[in-house]
Amino acid sequence: xxxxxxxxxxxxxxxxxxxxxxxxxxxxxxxxxxxxxxxxxxxxxxxxxxxxxxxxxxxxxxxxxxxxxxxxxxxxxxxxxxxxxxxxxxxxxxxxxxxxxxxxxxxxxxxxxxxxxxxxxxxxxxxxxxxxxxxxxxxxxxxxxxxxxxxxxxxxxxxxxxxxxxxxxxxxxxxxxxxxxxxxxxxxxxxxxxxxxxxxxxxxxxxxxxxxxxxxxxxxxxxxxxxxxxxxxxxxxxxxxxxxxxxxxxxxxxxxxxxxxxxxxxxxxxxxxxxxxxxxxxxxxxxxxxxxxxxxxxxxxxxxxxxxxxxxxxxxxxxxxxxxxxxxxxxxxxxxxx
Amino acid sequence: xxxxxxxxxxxxxxxxxxxxxxxxxxxxxxxxxxxxxxxxxxxxxxxxxxxxxxxxxxxxxxxxxxxxxxxxxxxxxxxxxxxxxxxxxxxxxxxxxxxxxxxxxxxxxxxxxxxxxxxxxxxxxxxxxxxxxxxxxxxxxxxxxxxxxxxxxxxxxxxxxxxxxxxxxxxxxxxxxxxxxxxxxxxxxxxxxxxxxxxxxxxxxxxxxxxxxxxxxxxxxxxxxxxxxxxxxxxxxxxxxxxxxxxxxxxxxxxxxxxxxxxxxxxxxxxxxxxxxxxxxxxxxxxxxxxxxxxxxxxxxxxxxxxxxxxxxxxxxxxxxxxxxxxxxxxxxxxxxxxxxxxxxxxxxxxxxxxxxxxxxxxxxxxxxxxxxxxxxxxxxxxxxxxxxxxxxxxxxxxxxxxxxxxxxxxxxxxxxxxxxxxxxxxxxxxxxxxxxxxxxxxxxxxxxxxxxxxxxxxxxxxxxxxxxxxxxxxxxxxxxxxx
Numbered sequence: 001x002x003x004x005x006x007x008x009x010x011x012x013x014x015x016x017x018x019x020x021x022x023x024x025x026x027x028x029x030x031x032x033x034x035x036x037x038x039x040x041x042x043x044x045x046x047x048x049x050x051x052x053x054x055x056x057x058x059x060x061x062x063x064x065x066x067x068x069x070x071x072x073x074x075x076x077x078x079x080x081x082x083x084x085x086x087x088x089x090x091x092x093x094x095x096x097x098x099x100x101x102x103x104x105x106x107x108x109x110x111x112x113x114x115x116x117x118x119x120x121x122x123x124x125x126x127x128x129x130x131x132x133x134x135x136x137x138x139x140x141x142x143x144x145x146x147x148x149x150x151x152x153x154x155x156x157x158x159x160x161x162x163x164x165x166x167x168x169x170x171x172x173x174x175x176x177x178x179x180x181x182x183x184x185x186x187x188x189x190x191x192x193x194x195x196x197x198x199x200x201x202x203x204x205x206x207x208x209x210x211x212x213x214x215x216x217x218x219x220x221x222x223x224x225x226x227x228x229x230x231x232x233x234x235x236x237x238x239x240x241x242x243x244x245x246x247x248x249x250x251x252x253x254x255x256x257x258x259x260x261x262x263x264x265x266x267x268x269x270x271x272x273x274x275x276x277x278x279x280x281x282x283x284x285x286x287x288x289x290x291x292x293x294x295x296x297x298x299x300x301x302x303x304x305x306x307x308x309x310x311x312x313x314x315x316x317x318x319x320x321x322x323x324x325x326x327x328x329x330x331x332x333x334x335x336x337x338x
Numbered sequence: 339x340x341x342x343x344x345x346x347x348x349x350x351x352x353x354x355x356x357x358x359x360x361x362x363x364x365x366x367x368x369x370x371x372x373x374x375x376x377x378x379x380x381x382x383x384x385x386x387x388x389x390x391x392x393x394x395x396x397x398x399x400x401x402x403x404x405x406x407x408x409x410x411x412x413x414x415x416x417x418x419x420x421x422x423x424x425x426x427x428x429x430x431x432x433x434x435x436x437x438x439x440x441x442x443x444x445x446x447x448x449x450x451x452x453x454x455x456x457x458x459x460x461x462x463x464x465x466x467x468x469x470x471x472x473x474x475x476x477x478x479x480x481x482x483x484x485x486x487x488x489x490x491x492x493x494x495x496x497x498x499x500x501x502x503x504x505x506x507x508x509x510x511x512x513x514x515x516x517x518x519x520x521x522x523x524x525x526x527x528x529x530x531x532x533x534x535x536x537x538x539x540x541x542x543x544x545x546x547x548x549x550x551x552x553x554x555x556x557x558x559x560x561x562x563x564x565x566x567x568x569x570x571x572x573x574x575x576x577x578x579x580x581x582x583x584x585x586x587x588x589x590x591x592x593x594x595x596x597x598x599x600x601x602x603x604x605x606x607x608x609x610x611x612x613x614x615x616x617x618x619x620x621x622x623x624x625x626x627x628x629x630x631x632x633x634x635x636x637x638x639x640x641x642x643x644x645x646x647x648x649x650x651x652x653x654x655x656x657x658x659x660x661x662x663x664x665x666x667x668x669x670x671x672x673x674x675x676x677x678x679x680x681x682x683x684x685x686x687x688x689x690x691x692x693x694x695x696x697x698x699x700x701x702x703x704x705x706x707x708x709x710x711x712x713x714x715x716x717x718x719x720x721x722x723x724x725x726x727x728x729x730x731x732x733x734x735x736x737x738x739x740x741x742x743x744x745x746x747x748x749x750x751x752x753x754x755x756x757x758x759x760x761x762x763x764x765x766x767x768x769x770x771x772x773x774x775x776x777x778x779x780x781x782x783x784x785x786x787x788x789x790x791x792x793x794x795x796x797x798x799x800x801x802x803x804x805x806x807x808x809x810x811x812x813x814x815x816x817x818x819x820x821x822x
Contacts, residue, residue, distance in 0.1 A: 040766060040773055041780030048777050050439055052447030052611070077610065080766045080773070088672045089766075176772075178779050182788045205786030207417050315782045 024096050024228070024235035025069065025286050033075050036062035037095035040080040042177075043201040044310040044318075045101050054078045057309040058099040061120055061226050061243065064295040065097060068242045068287060073298035083152070087112050091229060097239055099226040101195075103153055113230035117240035120225055120302075122322040122331050124218035125157050126196040128203060131211050133190060138217035142167040147180045147189035149173075154194055157220035177202065191215075195222055201316045237285045241337075245292040248274060248334035249301035251325050256300040259293060274337045281337060292337075302332065405430025408437055412783030435787050436794045439778050443795070446613020446768050452542075452605060454499035456616050458507050459539040461490025463623065465514040466532035469525035471809065474816065479518055487511040533627065540620065541609070545602035546593040554581030554589065609687045613768030615798065621687065622756040625694040629755065630748070632695065633702025634741075638732065640707055651703070658700035663758055666693040671765035690762055698755040705751055709744030710736065742817045749810035753803045770795045 028034055038046040038058055046056040054076075063073035081089045081100055090098045091113060101123075102108070104116040127146075129135050135144075138161075148155050150173045162169050172189045174180040181202050184192040192199070196218060203209050226243065228236045249255070252271050254262055263275040272278040276289035283289075299305050303325075310318045324330025362368060375385040405424050410416040416432035424430065436443070445453055464486040472479040490511060494504055510528075517524050534548035562577035597603065612620065639651035658666075670689040713736060721731035741748070763773040775791035778784050 039780075040768075041777035043780050043782055043785050047780035048442075048447060049781060050442055051450065052442070077608075079610065080768070082764060082766055084668070084764060085671060085766050092672065176776060178776060178788055181786060201782075201785060205413065207786075315785075 022093075022229065022232045022235075024232050025238060028069055028096055032070060033077050034062065034066040034070065034097070035077050035079055035095045036065070037079050037081045037086055037089050037098040037100050038062065039100045040082055042101060042198075043205075044197070044314065044316045046078075046099075048078075055309070057121065057305060058101060058226075060299040060305045060309065061099040061246075062097065063298040064246055065239055065242050067298035068245075068291040068295040069238060071294060073294075087114065090114065090227060093229075096235070097226055097228050101224045102227060104223045104225050104227075105153070108227075114227040115230050115233075115236045116225045116227045117236055118225050118243045119223040119331075120243060121197070121223075123195045123197050123222035123224055124322075125154050125193060125220040125222060126199050126218050127191045127193050127215040128184070128199045128212055129191045129215060131213050135191075135215070136213075138215045138219065139165060139167075141169065141191055143169065144190040145170040145172055145188070147172045147174050147183050147192045149177070149180060149194060150175065153220070153222070158193055161219040181205075197310065197316070197318055200318050201310075204315050204317055234286060238287065241285060242292075242295045244334040244337075245274060245295050246302040246305065247325075247332050248337060249292075249296045250303040250332075251327065251334060254296060254301055255304060256297055259296055263293060270337060402429055402431055406433050407431070408433050410434035411438070413785070413787050414783075431790055432787060433790055433794075435778060435784050435790055439784075442778070443614045443770055443774060443791075445616050446774070447611045448607060448613075448616060449605075449611065451498070452607065454494045454497040454503070455539050455542070455604075455607075457493050457497060458490060458499070458503065459536045460619070461486050461493075461507065462510065462532065462539075463536065465511060465525070466529040466536075468514075468518060469522050469529055473522060476519070476522075479522070480515075483511075483515045483518060487515060533624075538604075540612075540616075541607055542604045543606040544593060544597045545604075546596040547589075550589040550593040550596070551585065553592070554584045557581060557584055609685050612687060614770045614774050617687070617762070617767060618756070618759045618770055619802075621691055621694055621759045621762065624691045625698055625755050625759070626752050628691075628695040629698040629702050629751075632699035633706055633751075634737070636699060636703035637706035637710060640703060641710055655700045655703050658696055659704070663694070663697050664761055664764055666697055667761060667765050669693070686765070686767065690765065690767065694755060694759065697758075698751055701751045701754075702748065705744050705747035706740060708747060709740035709742075712743050713740050742814075745810055745814055745817070749806055753806055756803065756806070757799060770798070 036059075038054065038056075041047050042056070042058075044057055046054060046058045048054050059078070062076045062078065066076045067073040079089060079095045081095070081098070086098055086100050086102065087108070089095050098114075099120075101121070102116075103123075104119065108114050109116055127138050127141065129141075135141060141162075146158065146169050148158055148171050155171075158169070158171070172183060174183055177194065177198060180192055180194065183189055185206070192202070194202075196214065199214050203212050203214065206212060226239055228239050248270075249259075252268060252274070254271060254275070259275070262271055263277055266272060266275075266277075269278070273281060275293045276282060276291070280289050282291040285291075300308070306318075306320065306323065307313060310316045312319060320328070320330060322331050324332060326333040359365070363372060376382045405420055405428055407416045407419050407430060410419055410432065411434070413432060413435070416430075416434055420428055420430040420432075441450065441453070445456060448456060464482060468479050468483055472482060487508075491504065491508055494507060499507075514525060514528065531552075534551060538545055538548045558577040558581040561580045562573045565573035565576050636651050636655060639647045640655065642648050642651070667690060670693040671686060674684065674689060717735055717739065718731070721735040724731075726734065760769040760771040763769045763771070766773075768774050768777065771792070775795065778791060779787060
């Protein structure tokens with residue numbers, strides 16, 4: 001991550017001058033295509049299929065923004081970015097929005113001159129161990145060898161956690177998730193640590209998932225969200241409220257199935273405002289009346305996107321947990337549309 | 339004479355005994371084994387160790403290879419099939435992933451209805467290379483071109499190429515075969531045109547772009563012809579400057595205008611659709627073709643007597659050799675974006691090709707400089723004694739010998755460069771080894787697969803690199819004039 005911080009700083013410094021004049025919304029409309037930075041491949045979040053069509057939880061955010069701005073969810077150019085290139089790709093203008101499971105942190109928001117527009121997935125770092133190791137809590141991992149991906153926030157979190165609990169560990173450095181799985185399977189490490197969503201996906205792909213457990217402790221906060229460039233607040237508003245529209249739609253029970261019917265018949269003033277039946281909220285952010293409706297139609301509301309890509313019916317099988325609506329005990333809370 | 343002696347000696351044998359069988363230890367396989375594997379105590383120990391290592395590897399991996407599954411839709415299906423066929427707990431290779439993602443490994447995200455275009459470009463590449471690589475071996479050339487023609491046309495039919503393009507490819511390939519039988523040097527015209535043609539086939543768009551690029555050198559040549567009687571220096575400068583001015587200032591506009599008058603367009607494919615071996619081979623071939631001439635120029639410049647030329651060459655070579663390729667690629671993908679005016683879209687593959695070319699040209703220059711240094715001084719003096727000027731001496735006497743000496747080094751550099759193309763993964767391009775394999779693993783059906791993609795990609799890389807290495811050995815034998 002050091003490289004990317006350095007390059008990002010160079011980037012930010014170079015861009016300072018021109019930042020005030022940027023109008024990404026106009027650029028995107030003129031181009032007729034949204035450049036969306038995504039992961040080069042992360043199960044459930046962003047992956048190209050055999051025909052090169054991108055699918056995933058993050059990808060659906062890109063589609064929703066494209067639908068809101070351009071009226072067509074397919075008008076997205078997916079720019080695969082690596083951990084090293086992602087922030088520079090954004091600040092150099094190569095991508096308009098970065099939907100790449102990136103953790104919202106203080107230094108990224110301020111020093112790297114990014115604007116995180118919200119959180120689309122609350123993640124946290126966890127541990128996976130073999131069942132026959134007999135460990136049931138992360139607190140019992142004193143002296144364990146742990147497979148850890150280098151250059152990520154997870155590495156720092158791990159060091160912090162073991163220090164805070166006065167325990168020792170032996171790191172086995174790995175480069176990618178696939179390598180980590182391989183090392184863990186080969187017995188090179190007692191525990192494998194990464195974001196809990198990644199652990200669940202990894203465990204689901206094992207030949208013998210029943211022999212592995214994910215420990216209950218979550219040792220870090222990893223709020224993942226889409227980010228835009230600092231200094232273009234209007235474009236940030238478009239991205240932020242598109243995300244909120246998806247979350248609010250779930251709260252109000254608007255799905256891609258019933259949206260047409262609701263926009264005609266719903267008497268709920270919030271729904272009417274959101275779908276552009278009464279007020280014209282779109283005009284305030286430079287879009288038309290139907291923007292939110294199109295965004296929701298692209299791949300459904302937040303709950304539908306979650307269920308289709310990473311939810312319990314998929315092989316990854318993630319429970320909603322923190323990502324449930326605030327009315328269901330989760331943290332998903334869309335600001336009021338008014 | 340024999341008669342006189344016949345009475346003096348008691349017995350003269352007049353028939354030879356039939357040759358006896360050699361002792362069993364000195365014949366056939368036993369002898370070979372004794373000579374090659376068990377000739378002494380050290381050799382015997384090494385042989386036994388070697389056999390043990392092979393046995394160790396085979397015993398550990400054989401069952402994995404033997405239990406290969408080629409038909410399955412996902413990793414879990416693979417595991418199920420393996421468990422059914424070879425019992426619970428058996429392990430096996432799941433090559434089904436290669437079968438399902440074969441197109442993606444080959445063409446990346448190239449539109450599937452246009453797969454025939456890179457295939458045709460690849461086939462024509464061999465036609466362009468034949469007069470260069472096999473100029474003196476009609477037999478090999480015939481085999482290479484014949485195979486290329488059959489395979490290319492067959493694949494194009496299989497990939498559903500339009501009839502017009504099939505006819506085009508057939509005419510070019512079969513015409514090329516015929517011409518190469520008559521006068522192979524004519525094919526060099528095609529070799530020179532091929533780079534532009536290849537770019538057009540791969541990226542598509544308007545044909546007027548490449549055509550207008552081609553107009554540049556033609557203008558330069560005309561300028562040279564016109565100005566040559568006046569002053570040869572002015573003529574050379576004009577021949578270099580006029581094409582540059584044309585490319586920078588007018589070529590783009592001219593191409594647009596011409597496109598407006600007569601449209602010669604095929605569907606355009608953006609660089610982000612490239613991936614897999616298509617990407618590796620595109621970058622590799624472009625890098626190889628560009629870095630050799632650049633390397634020669636740099637090597638000559640480094641040995642030049644002119645202070646400025648020499649210093650610049652030394653600085654360039656030492657700088658590039660002192661910087662890791664990944665750093666150059668990061669510069670290409672990240673920093674260049676900031677230095678270029680906003681809004682310029684400088685193609686990422688082009689940027690990578692430039693960086694890879696510069697990188698391998700620096701190494702190439704040193705390899706060739708080694709060849710130049712190995713040439714006896716007498717050769718340079720002989721060239722001077724013949725009254726040849728610098729360029730003629732280099733072209734006719736020095737370089738042919740120096741390049742021949744450098745062949746192993748040059749091909750090593752090529753092979754290294756081709757393998758280095760996998761490093762483009764770090765700038766977000768889909769190289770076959772890492773990015774493409776990670777992308778495949780990122781689908782829910784293939785998550786958890788590890789060795790199979792690596793082995794497959796490694797095998798293809800081995801085939802290509804081994805081919806290059808064999809060709810270099812062939813070329814060395816072919817060009818060995820001194821020690822016959």
